[in-house]
Amino acid sequence: MTRIPELVCPAGALPALKAAVDNGADAVYIGFRDDTNARNFPGLNFGPDDARKGVEYAHRAGKKVLLAVNTYPQPHNWPIWTAAVDRAAALGLDAVIMADPGLLRYAASRHPDLRLHLSVQASATNHRALEFYHQRFGIRRAVLPRVLSLQQLWHTIAHSPVEIEVFGYGSLCVMVEGRCALSSYITGRSPNGSGVCSPAEAVRWEETPQGRQSRLNGVLIDRYGPGEAAGYPTLCKGRYHTEGRPYYAIEEPTSLNVLDILPELVQHGVAAIKVEGRQRSPAYVASVTRALRTALDTCAADPRRYQVREEWAAALDRLSEGQCHTLGAYHRPWQ
Amino acid sequence: MNTHATSYPPIRLPALPSLPRWPLFLAVRSIPEPLLADAAARIMNRLLGERSADLAPLEGRRLSIEGTDVGKRLHFLVAGGKLRRGSTAMTDLRIRGTLADLLRLGLRLEDPDTLFFSRRLSLEGDTVTGLSVKNLLDGLDLDWAEACQRLFGPLAGPAVAQGLHRTGVAALLRDRLERILGRS
Ligand code: SF4
Numbered sequence: 001m002t003r004i005p006e007l008v009c010p011a012g013a014l015p016a017l018k019a020a021v022d023n024g025a026d027a028v029y030i031g032f033r034d035d036t037n038a039r040n041f042p043g044l045n046f047g048p049d050d051a052r053k054g055v056e057y058a059h060r061a062g063k064k065v066l067l068a069v070n071t072y073p074q075p076h077n078w079p080i081w082t083a084a085v086d087r088a089a090a091l092g093l094d095a096v097i098m099a100d101p102g103l104l105r106y107a108a109s110r111h112p113d114l115r116l117h118l119s120v121q122a123s124a125t126n127h128r129a130l131e132f133y134h135q136r137f138g139i140r141r142a143v144l145p146r147v148l149s150l151q152q153l154w155h156t157i158a159h160s161p162v163e164i165e166v167f168g169y170g171s172l173c174v175m176v177e178g179r180c181a182l183s184s185y186i187t188g189r190s191p192n193g194s195g196v197c198s199p200a201e202a203v204r205w206e207e208t209p210q211g212r213q214s215r216l217n218g219v220l221i222d223r224y225g226p227g228e229a230a231g232y233p234t235l236c237k238g239r240y241h242t243e244g245r246p247y248y249a250i251e252e253p254t255s256l257n258v259l260d261i262l263p264e265l266v267q268h269g270v271a272a273i274k275v276e277g278r279q280r281s282p283a284y285v286a287s288v289t290r291a292l293r294t295a296l297d298t299c300a301a302d303p304r305r306y307q308v309r310e311e312w313a314a315a316l317d318r319l320s321e322g323q324c325h326t327l328g329a330y331h332r333p334w335q
Numbered sequence: 336m337n338t339h340a341t342s343y344p345p346i347r348l349p350a351l352p353s354l355p356r357w358p359l360f361l362a363v364r365s366i367p368e369p370l371l372a373d374a375a376a377r378i379m380n381r382l383l384g385e386r387s388a389d390l391a392p393l394e395g396r397r398l399s400i401e402g403t404d405v406g407k408r409l410h411f412l413v414a415g416g417k418l419r420r421g422s423t424a425m426t427d428l429r430i431r432g433t434l435a436d437l438l439r440l441g442l443r444l445e446d447p448d449t450l451f452f453s454r455r456l457s458l459e460g461d462t463v464t465g466l467s468v469k470n471l472l473d474g475l476d477l478d479w480a481e482a483c484q485r486l487f488g489p490l491a492g493p494a495v496a497q498g499l500h501r502t503g504v505a506a507l508l509r510d511r512l513e514r515i516l517g518r519s
Contacts, residue, residue: 013474015443042392042463043470203462212454230452281473284446319449 004300005265006272008066008165009289012044012279017054017065019286024293027064029097030054031278036084037068038121039278040196048087055091064094068278070119072100072192082106089114097143098122099192104137117165118142121192123179125152127159134161141165143274146172146256147329154268163271168258169288170276171232171321172251172328173197182235182250186217198234205233229253231321255320256328259295259312263303284319291315363405363434372409372420375400379418382475387416389474392467399426402434428460428468443472 009025011017020028031037033045046054051067058065067088073081081100085107088096095115098104099122107114118124118133120143133139141163144156157164173180183197184190191197204215212224214233221238223246224230231237231253239246258265258273265273273296275288291312299306317325363371383390393413398421401408412421432440436455439445447469450456458465 012470014476015473018476041466041470043389043467043474200463200466205457205459205462205465207457207459212457224454227454230454280448281443281446281469283443284448287446319446321448321452 003266003269003271004296005270006165007289007292007296008272008274009285010170010275010278010280011054011285012039012041013046013282014050014054014057015282016278016280016285018057019282020289021058021061021063023286023289025063025289027066027094027272028054028058029066029068029274029278031068032084032087034080034084035194036071036073036081038070038119038191038196039068040071040194041279042200044279051087051091055093059092066095066097066117067093068097068119069103070097070099070121071194072121073103074193078102082110085111085114095140101133101137104133104139108137115140118162120145120167125156127156127161130156130160130162141271143167150261150264150330153270153330157269164269165272165274166258166265166270167256167276168265168273168292169316170255172254172256172326173236180236183216186219186235198232203233252326253321254326255316257313257316257320257325258327258330259292259308259316260327261330262295262299262308263306266299266303280319287315287319360405360434363402363407368407368409369420371407372411375409376411376418376420383418386475389471390416390418393464393471396428396461396464396467397421397424397426398428398430398464398468400437401429401431402437403431404433426460428458428464430456430458430465430468432456441472443475447472 006026007024008027008029009020011020011028011030017028017030030051031039031045032051033047034040037045039045055065067084069081069084069088071081081103085096085098085103089111095117096107097117097119098107099119104116104118107116116137116139118130118139118141122133122142123145124130124133124142125145125148130139130142133142139162142160143165144153146167148156153164153166180197181190184193187199187202189196189199189202198216202217204218206213206215208223210223211226211228212230214221214230216233216235221233221235222231223239236250237248237253238250240249241247242249256276273292275285275292277284277288295308295312298309313325380387390413394416396413398411398413399408400411410421410423410426412419430437432450432455436445436450440447440450440456447456451458
């Protein structure tokens with residue numbers, strides 16, 4: 001019998017973690033309240049007390065909690081990152097999601113029983129890279145960047161020594177995650193270094209007579225006319241004057257959604273499906289988790305008769321950036 | 336087959352017509368702004384309870400919340416670790432939306448990003464303050480278990496909470512609230 005992928009859902013705080021567990025997540029991933037993870041936003045994430053409560057809540061329901069320690073430490077702040085790993089081991093977290101090889105080595109040697117997952121921030125896109133991380137640090141699972149086509153994904157899974165987790169729903173990041181330097185260009189900060197690609201202090205929203213405008217460090221990213229759906233103020237989703245007209249030259253504000261290809265993901269042995277959005281609310285986590293849980297269970301019951309139900313798609317689209325969805329790189333026949 | 340417990344058991348609610356919204360609107364319209372602001376601040380401080388440390392990043396910040404359809408603008412200030420009624424002078428963050436959408440936001444019935452992306456909510460001013468407010472709301476653990484513990488004591492509390500959870504009272508309450516606010 002084919003194995004049903006684990007549903008891995010995001011939580012930026014305790015209520016979202018509970019929403020994920022209550023609505024059918026198999027695992028919830030969280031981050032500590034500092035720059036050791038790629039969603040370092042003001043007021044978001046787990047302090048020590050909340051982390052303990054969260055682990056208790058999930059474990060009581062038989063679910064897992066994974067911790068993202070997936071940014072890259074610098075020499076001067078190295079102890080903050082190793083402390084996060086030590087705390088993860090002490091709290092009994094089910095796995096730590098990491099990217100930095102130095103930190104992976106630290107975890108593997110200091111906490112041999114701690115399960116390690118390779119973060120999407122490590123940007124490993126082929127099975128040889130995964131082999132390396134597996135041999136050196138004993139990683140058990142890798143999260144692949146949202147840049148592979150389905151053919152590339154099947155090939156990687158077939159040759160991978162470790163479980164493969166893919167993104168199933170959420171805002172898109174178009175670059176090979178972990179290698180994006182676009183934001184450093186405007187703000188001097190990047191996801192890998194600071195855990196954030198559009199830091200809040202650089203973002204400015206303005207309501208003007210022409211519509212809502214978003215600026216990143218003073219640079220106009222987009223202007224939305226009345227009634228037009230807005231998106232996150234990231235450089236990659238801005239509208240720029242190219243060939244004389246404003247246009248989404250890099251990427252449109254839209255969300256990835258794999259409902260359409262769920263049976264194929266199951267059939268090819270994807271071990272886990274990840275939902276993006278630790279920065280989103282408990283309401284988002286609850287709806288997305290519920291929709292994907294039902295879809296996965298339906299698919300498990302009879303993959304051949306699986307069909308996307310309108311209510312799942314509608315629930316997911318409503319919460320999407322740009323309020324529409326795409327298969328992203330999964331569907332790029334030319335790749 | 337993957338089985339799991341869900342917190343929303345399939346209790347079918349009797350079909351009710353949407354409740355009229357105007358009593359709420361009339362009430363909000365007729366109460367003076369300072370009184371509304373005082374009441375809102377008091378409720379928020381009560382909800383925060385022992386988590387009042389979460390307000391620390393907002394210390395000294397001035398917020399204004401505007402109900403566009405009820406013509407009310409409330410001013411707040413975070414001072415001494417508490418939310419208080421503020422003056423009408425400058426604000427660091429201005430939140431605007433219809434009363435129903437603001438309530439959805441406050442009661443956490445709707446995802447704030449969804450309201451913002453779909454242009455039903457507008458946030459202007461200091462983005463750090465905006466994100467802190469949003470994350471403060473999202474982080475409020477309105478916990479049945481803890482509330483029951485307080486009401487029924489440490490022995491009976493958890494059992495009562497479990498029971499409530501199973502009967503789907505939370506879902507029921509949520510559904511009622513959504514009816515009052517009108518489905519979005
Ligand atoms: S700027 Fe865009 S592509 Fe780069 S990290 Fe941010 S979301 Fe990803």
